[in-house]
Amino acid sequence: MHGSASLYERDKVLQALPATFNTSAAAGETPPFRRQQYAGTLGGPLVKDKAWWFGAFKYRDELGGVLVGRRDPASQTITNSFASTPLTDPMGTVRGDWQITSNDLLAMHYSIERQSVTGGASFLSGAPIGSASERQDARNNFQTFQTSWTRVLSPTLLNRASFSFNNFINSTNPVAPGIELDFPSIADGASYRVPQQTRQKRLQWDDGVDWTHGQHNLRFGGQVQHIGADFNLGVFQGGAIEFIQDFADFDHNNDGVTNDQDLLFAVTIRSGKPSVPLLIPDANNNHFATYVQDDWRVHPQFTLNLGLR
C-alpha cells in the first residue's frame, strides 16, 4: 500500500496589493483572495503481480473577488468595490488494472468532478464595469468511465479494445435573474448571456491491432463515437435595455423629482426579449474513423512512417 497527502494553504491575510493594481479603482481596497487545496492518493496491489488499484482525490476551495460598481441614483455616483467569487472544485479518480492471464490485461478507471464557481459575466454594452448582480453562477458536473482490454494474440500480434462513457452537465445562471440594464459607465441588472445550459453524453468504442511482420510494424483499427448533446443558449432571455445616460439630468416626467423615472433610454435591436427560448434539443453527432499505418524499418537508421486515416 502506498499513498500521499498534500495541503496547500494561502490564507486571506497573505493577500497583498498587487503592484500594478489601480488603487483608485476601489478606494484602496486590496483584491481579496484565498485558496485551500487538499489532495491525496492511495493505491497498491490487490493480488501480487496480478491486480492493482489506485485512487486520487483533490478538493479546491477558493474565494476571490471581482471588481464591481454600485450605482447610487440618490447621490448620482458610481462607487467601486469587490464582490466575492467563490469556487469549490472536488474531484476524484479511481483506477484498477487486472492482468487476467499472461496475455490479457483489463484496465478501467472512473473519474468524477463537481465544480461550482461564481464569477464575472459579459456585458452587452461593453461598459467598463458591471455591478455585483452581473455575476454568474456556474455548475459543471463531469463523470467519465473508461475500460480497455489488451489481448496478446501472439508475440507479433496484439489487439486493444476500449470503451468509454462520459457525462457532462453544465448550468450557468445569473446570481439574480433580471433584465440587463446597460448604462454608459456601468452594466447593471443580470447578464444578457445567461442562463445557459449544456448537456453531453459520449459513448466511444475503439479497437486497434498491432502486427509486426518482417520490417513492418503495422497498426490498423477504428473508432465509433456517439455524442448526445443539447443546449439552451439563453442569450437575451432576460431582456436588455440600453440607457444613454448614467443618471437623469432633468425632471422629464414633471413629477417634481429627478430620479430614474426620468432616464432616457434607447431601445435598439439588442434591447429585446425573445419570445421563444433558444433551445437546441438535438445536437447529436456520430463519428466514425478508421486508420492503417505502417512503421517500415527500411534500414536501422531509416524508418518510413506511412498511413491513412
Add this chain to the structure above:
Amino acid sequence: MVGAHVIARSLATGVQRTSVTNHVGLFAFNNLAPGPYEVRVEAAGFAPATATVRLEVGQQASLKFPLTIEQEKTTIVIDDRDSIPLINTVTSVVDGVINAQQIDNLPLNGRNFLELALLIPGNTIAPNFDPTKSSTVVISSAGQLGRGGNVSIDGMDNNDDVVGGMLVNIPEDGVQEFQDCHQPFFRRGRAFGILRSKCGDQVREQYIARFGVTL
C-alpha cells in the same frame, strides 16, 4: 539474429511480455504501458543481454543488442537518453512529454494538469471563451484555436463537443505523464495532448496512478 527470445518485464508491476526476433532480427513490443522495463535477450550459443529502459507516454524506444559468445555475461544498461534519442529516427510524430518526475516536483498555479502544456514550446493560454466554461483552462497549441484541441485520457476522448474545451479534470497526483502532440500519427488522428493515468508500481512506489493527456 533470428529466433532470439526477447522478454520485456515491467519493473513497476512485474508483468512481462515475450517475443522472438524475426527473420531480419527485429522484435517489437507494442502497446506497453509507460514505465520502467527490463528487456532481456536470450539466444542459443550467446550470453544473455539485458537492458533497462523507461518508456514515456506515446513514445517509442529503439534498442540494439550486441550479443556476445556464451560464457561471457553481458549487461547493457541503456538510459533514457539512449533509448529515446534527441534525434528521433523511428517516428515522425512531433510532440513533447512531461514525465512523472517533473509532474511530482513542478508547481502549478491552480493545479490543473492542462497547465503542464505550458512547459512545452508552442503552447499558450487561450482566452476563456464561453460563459459555461468560465473556470476552464484552455490551451492554444501550435497557434490553433484553444477550444479546438483534443484532450484524451489513456487514449479516449475527454472533449466538450458543444462549446469546446476539456471535460473532467483529474487530480495532478493521479497523472503519471503528459504528452503534448502537435503532429500525431494516424492512430491518434488529432493533435493536442495525451494523458496517461497512473497504474501500479510495486518496486518504486508500490503504486503510482497514471493518466496521459494529449493536447
